Amino acid sequence: MTSGISPAAERTTRFHTPVAANTRLRELVARGARVLPLVVDRPTESGLDSDTPPAYGQVGRTGVALDSIDDMRVLLSGIPLDKVSLTLSVDAVAAPLILLYQLVAEEQGVPAERLRGSVRNDVLKEFITPGGTCLFPPAPSMRLTRDVLRYCRTGLPRWDVVSVCGHQLAEAGADPAQEVAFALTNGIAYVRTAAAAGVFVPRLALCLADGGNQAAVLAKFRAARRIWTRAMVEQFGPDRAGRAVLRRRVPSPWGVAAPRTGRPWPRADDSQEIEAAAVTLMDDIEGLGGAVRAVERRFQSTALSADIRPPGLPRVATPGPEAHAAHRRQTERLAKLRAWRVQSAVDDALIRLERAARVDQNVMVPMRSALAASATVGEICETLRAVWGTYPSLPGGR
Structure with missing residues (x-):
């Protein structure tokens, strides 16, 4: 998900159906792979079921459609989940997909303590980058x-x-100082959130772009490492600071190179200049109340001026026969799921999820019950949207 997976490897899991994706995952395991990357399609990533009107033409286009526990069962059939690690390239919809993975693993007899995996789950980045999938407002x-x-x-x-x-911020037009500042303030926000919940984060992956001049890349990484170490020790103390794992990320698999903006930062000793500029930006964000409040005020997204942003992902062509077939298959699967499930159990579980979302209860427990009763990912997200609201799009943007 964050390193060691080439664009070509990511494309190996971009299939139209859970059946086809399962075939490919089995092939990877047979060849000795123990880390399995998984990319979902745009509707799943956006918390939409495949049979909803906005999903038409997008089902299975850039990844596998995962609407329910049925799809996850098909996807993971025959995969030795106690011997592999799954990496999920998702953000806002990470919660239900993690739970679906756990539920299917338990059906296969694999206990939770033997499951290994990782999920991107960088929700703040989604509010900054153009085209981000923002299911709920920043605070929820x-x-x-x-x-x-x-x-x-x-x-x-x-x-x-x-x-x-951070590499996706660079692809969205951030210069080295902005990439470091925005990525680190997001990371600090996650560590603060974990600390407030009584959870210690011993290691946090910070992925920065690896494009451009090698000396500039090294300078950027040195600056990021110094800032992060200092911030963690100052805010949480040396015993609870944890450590950041800085990882390099190759340019986007879509072929959009991170644009050079502002100073080119050409010299290896420019790490101090990058650090100074990044710290100034981080102080500005802290003055607004931290990364979440800054996102709410669109501080980071407006800092990436529109004239330097890359054009984004390739335009989606008019849906062809494959898109029609993928949409039809998933629509039929969902119809069968809804016909065979116990609807009263689903309704009761979604009501409990809604109640938990309205108060300060962990929504993961009722969400797990709803998914086990065959509630869909779209129904889960719609229930939470009804309580938490949605995030308004940028004018002329998302």
Whole structure:
């Protein structure tokens, strides 16, 4: 998810159906792979069921559609879950997908303490980058992140549940100082959230872009490491600071190179200049009340001026026969699921989820019950949207 997976490897899991994705995952395991990357399609990533009108033409287009526990069962059939580690490239919809993975593993007889995996789950980045999937406003999104951290501490102790994606900020137009500042303030926000929930984060992956001049890359990483170490020790003390794992990320698999903006930062000793500029930005964000409040005021997204942003992902072509077929298959699967499930059990579980979302209870427990009763990912997200609201799009943007 964050390193060691090439764009080509990511494309190996971009299939239209759980059946096809399962075939490919089995092939990877047979060849000795023990880390399995998984990319979901845009509707799943956006918390939408495949049979909803906005999903038409997008089902299975850039990844596998995972609407329910049925799809996760098919996807993981025959995979030795106690011997592999799954990496989920998702953010806002991380919570239900983690739970679906755990539920299917338990059906296969694999206890939670033997499950290994990681999920990106960098929700703050989604509010900054153009085209980000923002299911809920920033504060509820961080509340959900808190619940995931608290649940996984005991429910999935070997899972890494946050990875900060600075490289995607660079792809959105951030210069080195902005990339470092925005990524680190996001990381600090996650650690603060974990600490407030009584959870210690011993290691946090911070992924920075690896494009451009090698000396500039090294300077950026040196600056980030110094800032992070100092911030953690000052805010949490040397015993609870944990450590950051800085990882390099190659340019986007879509072929959009991170643009050079502002200073080119050409010299290796420019790490001090990057550090100074990043610290100034971080102080500005802290003055606004931290990363979450700054996101609410669109501080980071407006700092990336529109004229330097890359054009974004390739335009989606008019849905063709494959898109029609993928949509039809998933629609039929959902119809069968809803016909065979016990609807009263689903309704009761969703009511409990709604109640938990309205008060300060961990929503992961009722969410797990709803998913086990065959509630869909879209129904889970719609229930939470009804309580937490949605995030308004940028004018002329998302």
